[in-house]
Amino acid sequence: MGIGPERTAEIADRVEAFVRHIVVPYEKDPRRDHHDCPTEALVEEMREKARAAGVLTPHILSDGSHLSQRETALVLIRSGLSPLGPLACNTAAPDEGNMYLLGKVGNDALKTRFLNQLIEGRARSAFLMTEPAEDGGAGSDPMMMQTTCRLDGNHWVVNGRKAFITGAEGAKVGIVMAKSDEGACMFLVDLPDPAITIERVPITIDSSMPGGHAVLRIDNLRIPADQMLGHSGEGFKYAQVRLSPARLSHCMRWLGACIRSHEIATDYANRRMAFGKALIDHEGVGFMLAENMIDLKQAELMIDWCAGVLDGGSLGTxxxxxxxxxxxxxxxxxxxxxxxxxxxxxxxQDTIVEQVFREVRAFRIYDGPTEVHKWSLAKKIKRDWKASYA
Known part of the structure; x- marks a missing residue:
């Protein structure tokens, strides 16, 4: 699996050049919606330039094959050098994870209808899983899912509410999760659909994802049976296929953003004078930059390690x-x-440092808060101990 280091490096270099020289100037573009997120017009304009530069959806090759996870890391880190880079290059969440999932488990008909338009950058998508806390719905615990689906002839009928659905406003493709008598199910749908109502789009701390993070109501959504991924009750199995790569690609993109923030802070510290010398010559500032170097390298190595595990065929949970x-x-x-x-x-907002700080704060929550992951890891430690000593 993979295309080799030379070709990967060439793709990554082209992506970096595009982001630094073409995308970065768009950071000052005023085209933002009422949630301070980039407008559809801005995204489309950047994607046209990415298409012309040959860096649109660079992690998926012309034959439909996907770069290895290690190769993807090299490319997605570069695309993340600007918060707008993943949008421009079509490597952003949730589309990147949804493309990966459909490429792995979708049949030819579903790929033709839903996946191709995502790869070509002609559509955005949404992953409808999380539910409102006030309903007692699924959040960090997907087993709490309240959205239901029942078979009615050759259609499934879905009812429920969803929350924090990234990019739902303006999306053309939706992956909907619901539960049947057999268990979790996953469906592909065209968006918008009159049975799916956007109740509100809350103002959130982050502002890099078009469409924000909507709260939705689903009333008697009828989905043809052939738009189910797999079979009834297999939804969580397919969610696991998406889970680890999606977590990892978030790490890749935000590492790129923090590399850029570190560059900006380094430049500032070397130019700004205070108390008779450059800020970097003050130990308190110089040490912070040194600590940044250490954290950035450790993050890079963790990403590479996990990517290697996934490339070896493990789910890597x-x-x-x-x-x-x-x-x-x-x-x-x-x-x-x-x-x-x-x-x-x-x-x-004179630089992107302020935005990256906000985005990374949100990153500590989505795709599983730190505390949930630690709790899950602690359970594994206990299981392993029992298997060895109990």
């Missing part, structure tokens, strides 16, 4: 939990230091 915790916490420290080093400038 434990390894991706460890990596998600380690990388999100390390990047939070990096982003926080960058703000601190830049002082007042660091909390303004």
């Amino acid at each position: 434990v390894e991706s939990s460890m990596t998600k915790v380690a990388v999100s916490e390390a990047l939070m420290r990096v982003a926080d230091r960058c703000v601190q080093i830049m002082g007042g400038t660091g909390v303004t």
